[in-house]
Amino acid sequence: xxxxxxxxxxxxxxxxxxxxxxxxxxxxxxxxxxxxxxxxxxxxxxxxxxxxxxxxxxxxxxxxxxxxxxxxxxxxxxxxxxxxxxxxxxxxxxxxxxxxxxxxxx
Numbered sequence: 001x002x003x004x005x006x007x008x009x010x011x012x013x014x015x016x017x018x019x020x021x022x023x024x025x026x027x028x029x030x031x032x033x034x035x036x037x038x039x040x041x042x043x044x045x046x047x048x049x050x051x052x053x054x055x056x057x058x059x060x061x062x063x064x065x066x067x068x069x070x071x072x073x074x075x076x077x078x079x080x081x082x083x084x085x086x087x088x089x090x091x092x093x094x095x096x097x098x099x100x101x102x103x104x105x106x
Contacts, residue, residue, distance in 0.1 A: 012091040031086040
């Protein structure tokens with residue numbers, strides 16, 4: 001969550017082979033059935049500030065299809081998703097790449 005709060009995308013593995021994910025057109029994704037077989041990016045989140053179960057991840061898919069998922073307010077057509085705490089609990093391989101440049105001379 002620290003990376004997301006700093007506005008860095010976080011790649012996560014999710015189950016994308018189920019019908020719910022395959023046919024997602026909007027709303028908030030919950031727990032998926034099946035193996036984690038696809039990487040997507042979490043790019044932001046909402047939270048009420050007190051209840052961890054209120055966290056909603058916001059992200060993008062990399063299928064390149066504008067008829068999958070939600071559109072966002074900046075004009076991105078399709079490819080966006082939202083997932084609740086059950087969706088987050090099932091996601092695996094959360095990792096953050098080192099984004100700080102080291103050993104670079106100005």
